[in-house]
Amino acid sequence: MSKADIFRALHLRRAQGDPLVLPGPWDAASARVFAEAGFPALATPSAGVAASLGYADGSTPADEMFAAVARITRAVDVPVSADVEGGYGLAPKELVERLLEAGAVGCNLEDSDGGVLKDPREQADFLAEVRTAAADALFVNARIDTFVHGDRDPERAMERAALYVAAGADCVYPILAPADVLPLLRAGIQGPVNINARLDGEGPSPAELGALGATRVTFASGLQRKATAALREIADGLLR
Known part of the structure; x- marks a missing residue:
């Protein structure tokens, strides 16, 4: 069974309250930490990778993003899905080729550009072309930005x-969807649903999100930001 098949299988027939929890590594070192902790797969956050490379969210050059993803996939044996924002303007065939060359088994693709929602039918056509080019080699997670x-x-x-x-x-990913609408989304959406969890203790836990309808739980760039905050605290202590 290929890594892509393993990754796809992890999303299927999940019990309510038992979502697939995918931490988001931003570099090879963080990927190894998550894999060694026992997570069966990982999903990179574009904003977290951007921060690790010194870019603002949405400003990472495509070449650098794919290179970062390749470093992460080389560092671990578990399947890795990559957040590649809106696809960097690449044609579907080239986008798929570059994802596969980087070792990714899946991808997130956003349906907004510069803070503006894309036409949903045009986005669907793009996703269909990605699916045709990838066949079963990539798990396509379609982000839905209506709540953003x-x-x-x-x-x-x-x-x-x-x-x-x-x-x-x-899979579809209605990012920042409020917890109270998850049962409605779950009832109205066919297939797996990705929901992002907060790390500040204010929102539902991954298990609670699963009980509300999430098939898969990710953290956007939350883990990278939390790690940076911890490092900042350590750095401040060195100056005392």
């Missing part, structure tokens, strides 16, 4: 989800 850059209407999110699933997306 749209009107926050769950119905609009479900409409986009339906188009993306029909186009071949393996």
